[in-house]
Amino acid sequence: xxxxxxxGLGLHKWGELWDLSLRDMFTIASRNAMDDAGxxxxxSMYIGCxxxxxxxxxEHIGSLMxxxxxxxxxxxxxxxxxxxxGGVAFxxxxxxxxxxxxxxxxxxxxxxxxxxxxxxxxxxxxxxxDTEYEGYVGVTFPGLYAMMAAAHMQKYGTTLEQLAHVSVKxxxxxxxxxxxQYPFPVTLETVMNSTMVAEPLRLLHCSPITDGAAAVILxxxxxxxxxxxxxxxxxxxxxxxxxxxxxxxxxxxxTSLKAVEVAAKKAYGMAGVGxxxxxxxxxxxxxxxxxxxxxxxxxxxxxxxxxxxxxxGVTSRDGxxxxxxxxxxxxxxxxxxxxxxxxxxxxxxxxRGDAGKRQINNPRVGLAQNMxxxxxxxxxHILERQ
Amino acid sequence: xxxxxxxGLGLHKWGELWDLSLRDMFTIASRNAMDDAGxxxxxSMYIGCxxxxxxxxxEHIGSLMxxxxxxxxxxxxxxxxxxxxGGVAFxxxxxxxxxxxxxxxxxxxxxxxxxxxxxxxxxxxxxxxDTEYEGYVGVTFPGLYAMMAAAHMQKYGTTLEQLAHVSVKxxxxxxxxxxxQYPFPVTLETVMNSTMVAEPLRLLHCSPITDGAAAVILxxxxxxxxxxxxxxxxxxxxxxxxxxxxxxxxxxxxTSLKAVEVAAKKAYGMAGVGxxxxxxxxxxxxxxxxxxxxxxxxxxxxxxxxxxxxxxGVTSRDGxxxxxxxxxxxxxxxxxxxxxxxxxxxxxxxxRGDAGKRQINNPRVGLAQNMxxxxxxxxxHILERQ
Numbered sequence: 001x002x003x004x005x006x007x008g009l010g011l012h013k014w015g016e017l018w019d020l021s022l023r024d025m026f027t028i029a030s031r032n033a034m035d036d037a038g039x040x041x042x043x044s045m046y047i048g049c050x051x052x053x054x055x056x057x058x059e060h061i062g063s064l065m066x067x068x069x070x071x072x073x074x075x076x077x078x079x080x081x082x083x084x085x086g087g088v089a090f091x092x093x094x095x096x097x098x099x100x101x102x103x104x105x106x107x108x109x110x111x112x113x114x115x116x117x118x119x120x121x122x123x124x125x126x127x128x129x130d131t132e133y134e135g136y137v138g139v140t141f142p143g144l145y146a147m148m149a150a151a152h153m154q155k156y157g158t159t160l161e162q163l164a165h166v167s168v169k170x171x172x173x174x175x176x177x178x179x180x181q182y183p184f185p186v187t188l189e190t191v192m193n194s195t196m197v198a199e200p201l202r203l204l205h206c207s208p209i210t211d212g213a214a215a216v217i218l219x220x221x222x223x224x225x226x227x228x229x230x231x232x233x234x235x236x237x238x239x240x241x242x243x244x245x246x247x248x249x250x251x252x253x254x255t256s257l258k259a260v261e262v263a264a265k266k267a268y269g270m271a272g273v274g275x276x277x278x279x280x281x282x283x284x285x286x287x288x289x290x291x292x293x294x295x296x297x298x299x300x301x302x303x304x305x306x307x308x309x310x311x312x313g314v315t316s317r318d319g320x321x322x323x324x325x326x327x328x329x330x331x332x333x334x335x336x337x338x339x340x341x342x343x344x345x346x347x348x349x350x351x352r353g354d355a356g357k358r359q360i361n362n363p364r365v366g367l368a369q370n371m372x373x374x375x376x377x378x379x380x381h382i383l384e385r386q
Numbered sequence: 387x388x389x390x391x392x393x394g395l396g397l398h399k400w401g402e403l404w405d406l407s408l409r410d411m412f413t414i415a416s417r418n419a420m421d422d423a424g425x426x427x428x429x430s431m432y433i434g435c436x437x438x439x440x441x442x443x444x445e446h447i448g449s450l451m452x453x454x455x456x457x458x459x460x461x462x463x464x465x466x467x468x469x470x471x472g473g474v475a476f477x478x479x480x481x482x483x484x485x486x487x488x489x490x491x492x493x494x495x496x497x498x499x500x501x502x503x504x505x506x507x508x509x510x511x512x513x514x515x516d517t518e519y520e521g522y523v524g525v526t527f528p529g530l531y532a533m534m535a536a537a538h539m540q541k542y543g544t545t546l547e548q549l550a551h552v553s554v555k556x557x558x559x560x561x562x563x564x565x566x567q568y569p570f571p572v573t574l575e576t577v578m579n580s581t582m583v584a585e586p587l588r589l590l591h592c593s594p595i596t597d598g599a600a601a602v603i604l605x606x607x608x609x610x611x612x613x614x615x616x617x618x619x620x621x622x623x624x625x626x627x628x629x630x631x632x633x634x635x636x637x638x639x640x641t642s643l644k645a646v647e648v649a650a651k652k653a654y655g656m657a658g659v660g661x662x663x664x665x666x667x668x669x670x671x672x673x674x675x676x677x678x679x680x681x682x683x684x685x686x687x688x689x690x691x692x693x694x695x696x697x698x699g700v701t702s703r704d705g706x707x708x709x710x711x712x713x714x715x716x717x718x719x720x721x722x723x724x725x726x727x728x729x730x731x732x733x734x735x736x737x738r739g740d741a742g743k744r745q746i747n748n749p750r751v752g753l754a755q756n757m758x759x760x761x762x763x764x765x766x767h768i769l770e771r772q
Contacts, residue, residue, distance in 0.1 A: 001485055021518070052466075052513070053439040057521065059513040060468035063762030066629035067636065073648040075627035076763070077474050078466045082446035088463050092478065099387055099485030127438070127445040132407070135443065241461035243452035250453065259449075262459040376449030377462070 001098040005224040006234045006383065008037025008217030009345045010108075014333040015181045017211040022056045022112040023068045025213035029338075030069050030108055033215035037228060042217065043102040045069075045076040046092045048085030048109035049337035052078075054124035056112045065108075082128035083286060085109060086214065086340025087370030087379030091239050093218050094381075103223055108215035109338035121209050125336070128373040130247035142206055142287070144248055144374045146198035149289035152255045153200065155304070158292060160200055162307030164191040166288035167204050167330055169316055174327020176358035181210050181333030205288040210333035214341035216348070221386075234348045237273070237365075238382035240266030246376040259378040260297035260369060267367070267380040268299075275299035278382075279363035280350055281321070282343035284371035285328040291315075294369050295323060298380070322360050325350060340370035340379060351385040387484040391610040392620045392769065394423025394603030395731045396494075400719040401567045403597040408442045408498040409454040411599035415724075416455050416494055419601035423614060428603070429488035431455075431462040432478045434471030434495035435723035438464075440510035442498045451494075468514035469672060471495060472600065472726025473756030473765030477625050479604050480767075489609055494601035495724035507595050511722070514759040516633035528592055528673070530634055530760045532584035535675035538641045539586065541690070544678060546586055548693030550577040552674035553590050553716055555702055560713020562744035567596050567719030591674040596719030600727035602734070607772075620734045623659070623751075624768035626652030632762040645764040646683035646755060653753070653766040654685075661685035664768075665749035666736055667707070668729035670757035671714040677701075680755050681709060684766070708746050711736060726756035726765060737771040 010033025012025065020028070026047070034042070047065055052058045062076035081088045086109030093107035113121050126135045129144060152158045168188050174180040186204060194204040219228070221235055240263035248254055268274055275298060283298070285291035292306035300321055301309050309315050315323035326332050326346035329339060347366035349355045364385050371378045396419025398411065406414070412433070420428070433451055438444045448462035467474045472495030479493035499507050512521045515530060538544045554574050560566040572590060580590040605614070607621055626649035634640055654660055661684060669684070671677035678692035686707055687695050695701050701709035712718050712732035715725060733752035735741045750771050757764045 001487065023518075051439045051445050053437045053510065054445075056517070057509075057513055058517040059437050059440075059466060060515070060632055060759050060762055062467050063629050063632040063759060064516065067631045067633070067762070072630055073628040073645055076467075076629050077478070077627075080445060080464045080466060081448050081462075092463070095481065095485060095487060099481060099487075101387065101481060101485075123443075124439070127443055129446070130450065131442070131444040132409075241463075242459040243449050243462050244458050245453045246446060246449040247453070259459055373446050373449060376446055376453070 002100060003221040004094050004097045004218050004236045005221045006216050006344060006348045007219055007224050007228040008033040008039065009348055010036060010215040011179050011342065011345055013179045014210050014212035014335060016114045022058060022110060023064055025211060026065050026108060026110040027068050029213035029215040030106060033106060033217050037217040039104055039217055042071060042074065042104050042106045044074055044096055045106040046089040047078045048089035048340060049078055050080055050082050050085050050111060051124050051127065056115060081377045082372030083336040084340060084370045084372035084377045084379055085337040088241065090340060090344055090381060091241055091379055094236050094239055097218050097220055104217065104219045106215055106217055107341060108213065109341040110213035111335035111337040112211050113209045113335060114211050133247050142198040142201055145287040145289055146201045147248060148254050149200055152289060155255050158307040162311045163205055163288040164188050165310040166285060166291045167191045169310060170285060170324050170328035170330040173317060173325050173358055174331025177327045177332055180327045180331050181208060182331050201287055207286045207329035207334040210335040212333055212335035212338045214338040214345055216341055216344050232352045233386045234351045235384050235386050236381060237384045238267035238271030240264060240380040243377050244375055246373060248374050256303065257293050257297040257375040259375050260294055260371065263378045263380040264298045267382050271382040273365060273382060277365050278367045279365050280325060280360055281323045281367045282326060282346050283323055283369045285324060285330055286334060298369060317358060317360055325358050325360060343368035343370060347383050351383060388486060389607040390480050390483045390604050390622045391607045392602050392730060392734045393605055393610050393614040394419040394425065395734055396422060396601040397565050397728065397731055399565045400596050400598035400721060402500045408444060408496060409450055411597060412451050412494060412496040413454050415599035415601040416492060419492060419603050423603040425490055425603055428457060428460065428490050428492045430460055430482055431492040432475040433464045434475035434726060435464055436466055436468050436471050436497060437510050437513065442501060467763045468758030469722040470726060470756045470758035470763045470765055471723040476726060476730055476767060477627055477765055480622050480625055483604050483606055490603065490605045492601055492603055493727060494599065495727040496599035497721035497723040498597050499595045499721060500597050519633050528584040528587055531673040531675055532587045533634060534640050535586055538675060541641050544693040548697045549591055549674040550574050551696040552671060552677045553577045555696060556671060556710050556714035556716040559703060559711050559744055560717025563713045563718055566713045566717050567594060568717050587673055593672045593715035593720040596721040598719055598721035598724050600724040600731055602727055602730050618738045619772045620737045620769050621772050622767060623770045624653035624657030626650060626766040629763050630761055632759060634760050642689065643679050643683040643761040645761050646680055646757065649764045649766040650684045653768050657768040659751060659768060663751050664753045665751050666711055666746055667709045667753045668712060668732050669709055669755045671710060671716055672720060684755060703744060703746055711744050711746060729754035729756060733769050737769060
């Protein structure tokens, strides 16, 4: 398999976008990515979308987007792995280019979440859990992550302040991201006193409901060197994907994330690097406890040390292990199908040195971790500037 | 990229299966496929499912099925391309093995369609069309295919009798398929007098609502020769996938199927064969007109000749160009995500010489064509017995 580069990035401002439809957002992000790469065509396309059906009464997303982007009759495939749909779309685009089957492939993601009520959106999201054994007894995602948080606090002594520091840090970063849904800082006190959602998780520990899309263009390193070599080259060095039980009650331990550990091991192995080689990381902070648990699962910190890392500034932009410089899901927003692609965009932007006020100092290797449900699936990708 | 073989087949009896859930059906089909192949593990899995969300309030299908099949933590990806979801899952499994990334990959499909009302199922299926420009004005799939049928009749003189002969022929075949939902013959008179659904299409021109799953095991030809060589080897020689506009009104011509033509051209080119080399074909007869139009798009017949081929017995089991020996979607049933995989199973069964009473005479090359929506997406695969 051959090496693959990320040569184009496309985003738009995320939020509650009542004037943009599912197809509008995806088309805008994809056109931006094609413009950024300077490509006039693509050979194939993968689209991460969790639930076009429940959120927007629209399936057959591949045909729809090929049509509205004006790229028929190329092959287009929509993939779903709940909130890890974008990461899976990226992995398949990488695989298609790496295999030699195609030259230029777009990986995108999209979700239109605010055209239905909050109750309906909570229900739609709950279908990422085990509907028969979790959903039908009334548990939704804040409840599932609250159980994980409570267990983590009990086992490791993780504190409410540490959870809150994750949100504060991510809002600090998101305040510098012009595409973020909530681009403003929040204080520790505001987080600690926000509305209780599911004890111990309060409103400002939870990522929001978001409309948004994101897209990237991939091609072989060979083609990139030949045609798209006008800026730092960002290469995909490792890809991992894994599953775990969909229901929380089936796991031996709910304070760790097996799918993340396995996906990370695969990606590290393929890239020939370890946690100490990673200069910046985007993780799936759907809830503040998720950032703590994913950074531990990735081996960035020992189990139980993720909370302290946030509290002590280790994961801040100027810390030794920056995490979620984009603002994360918390501040940037979480249009579930698009999130995994936006993580790749943040890494590539930072590796290119184009992150403006939130740029960290000369990063070379970045890692993106995207997660579905309560950890039932995960992807990990490692990018390197060459 | 290396050659890939189909070494395991898994089905179960399809129908209105109130005692089997989404996860039950997929697990049964997958276990059957693993048993048929004689494999004790798989490296990765792709699952075609059109709308777990609208049909069964369940997304995150990859994690769910990995969990219930007992194969976590392997990577599992659910793909959606409306009724072509199964064909796309098969293509990605092929790509993953062909690329060298994995050795043994399962491609499956599943849909649980009867746990909701007929009205709700019709709505769920309608999301394979353009919701904003087709669905919201009230058109559903029988209406869309009725427009295509009327145009085809006007342009080419295709007759009501020819449409009915497709259904009669497919029920003749399905009567010999123990896994079919409706395994009995129907007479021309019965079809011609069945309830009108959307003029000119009557009830017995329409494929049914079905619960079902299907799964196949793929591995490299090299590994197959070494380990799974106890029966005729069936190899994937060509794969094509394409898109067209999602809405019918955006097409220059609604009597042809562009996505099928493009996917077929790709698959023929990769396989180094043409329509005349195909010994048997499984096509996407979601409505009887679709079988006529797809056989024309595949180049098996000239445009306008598909209807006569059905009427004159050319596409019958003992004809020169057998089509849908399985019974097709009409008699076998159409659990939308599973259909594309079941087509591969019929081809492989026939190529192995294992099709029992519906076995055709010594076929060597088979073609499967799976389609999404009103032709907004299509896959074509060519298999060869070696």
